[in-house]
Amino acid sequence: DAGVIQSPRHEVTEMGQEVTLRCKPISGHNSLFWYRQTMMRGLELLIYFNNNVPIDDSGMPEDRFSAKMPNASFSTLKIQPSEPRDSAVYFCASSFQGGAYEQYFGPGTRLTVT
């Protein structure tokens, strides 16, 4: 059983470039979460979706960040333009609303903006 899939696993880009991170949740899960992990701030919730609808994006740092979930099996997190302070590990997690409420995490995307 395939867990949460994230791509790419590593991304190195230059400041000002657009970055798109991708996530495929576990089949049958209807909630999807994007988190960011940095040494300074730890793990922070950026945004989450229920049934493909964004519910809370209060954690999105600024307008340069956007997230979409066009269908139940795919989500993207886009940063445009990217800045060095966006360097972090970005995790996607999914869960089944109404179930045991366990969030399953993907392996993460390590983003480096130079």
Added chain:
Amino acid sequence: AQSVTQPDIHITVSEGASLELRCNYSYGATPYLFWYVQSPGQGLQLLLKYFSGDTLVQGIKGFEAEFKRSQSSFNLRKPSVHWSDAAEYFCAVGPGGGADGLTFGKGTHLIIQP
């Protein structure tokens, strides 16, 4: 606003010794509590969770945690650690409902001495 405090940034334990990692939370209602483990370069794996009922919960890999409402604590324990337990451990709190984001502590880095 909910918060989680893990007072120990690093803990060093000898292999075979017992372990206790501390976690204190702040939450206005009955919390859902979790412990996750992260190995280097990996995503987060759920060790155990508490929703209600018995305040002593058992998890995977021989871990257990005890919920103490009066102390707002949810400490993680293991009677005898193995070298493979070396990792980063995160405590998290979330509201009920099965589809809301989690608030994580900053993590405790566990080092195992031979």
